[in-house]
Amino acid sequence: MDLMITSSAEMKKITSLDDDKLWAGFDWEETDKILSGEIKPRTLITSYPFPAIRYPQRGPLIAQELVSVFPNSCYMRRGIRSKLHEVIAKAKKKHFTSLILTHTNSRGHDELIIISLLNGASAVFSVIDFIPRADIPNCANPLSRRIYPELHMKSFDSQASVGTARMIQALFPKVTSSGGRPVAWFQKQNNHIFFRSHRFCYEEALSGESSSVRRQVQECGPRFALKLKAVERVSFETGKFKLLCVVNHCKTDFV
Secondary structure (H helix, E strand, O other), rough: OOOEEHHHHHHHHOOOOOHHHHHHHOOOOOHHHHOOOOOOOOEEEOOOOOOOOOOOOOOHHHHHHHHHOOOEEEEOOOOOOOOOOHHHHHHHHOOOOOOEEEEEEEOOOEEEEEEEOOOOOEEEEEEEEEHHHHHHHHHOOOOOOOOOOEEEEEEOHHHHHHHHHHHHOOOOOOOOOOOOOOEEEEEOOOOEEEEEEEEEEEEEEEOOEEEEEEEEEOOOOOOEEEEEEEEEEEOOOOOOOEEEEHHHHHHOOOO
């Protein structure tokens, strides 16, 4: 994928702004309809067309694992001739609201990009300590696609967290709180976003002549942490990215 980088003068000006002003450059009207429950999100998940030679299956593995994380999502295998603007055009034609790209570079570092197909906002994350479902002891079976999880966003309480949290929230349908629903957790801590998901299992416990129902928690997986690297704007027509901010160079906590 091509990357269009802003001039150094523009970059310096942008990185000195606080997060609210940076994300304010995007139109969030349609995204807010997802957060309010007016429309349901749909997410297309795919990987880079040219995987690292040493890790050819890593990016596709992460992409397929994420299908169990984000409701109304599906995985698309991407051919080597596939251009990003073509993927975006197909996704928009089928009414997807977000696109997720996964990639593992030659050093074995995992990366994930969330692109809003509603306003072109793009958040680039490093993926840290990704543990697939198969490697989690006593991992629950994938959730029914008919049962949406209850989303919990923890510690996204600063102004600098609003844009990042919004990109994640727009991947989940709005649901009413219920004690029986599976739960997806995104917790911000020390500039990282930790993800866990679990569901509740109910077992009958016998004690003498009486019995009771015991609720247990079972992890659904996968496990991973995210660290925001950059904020970009993607062109739907060309598939090129315009770099707005590299987080390591910013004066504010963007996560």
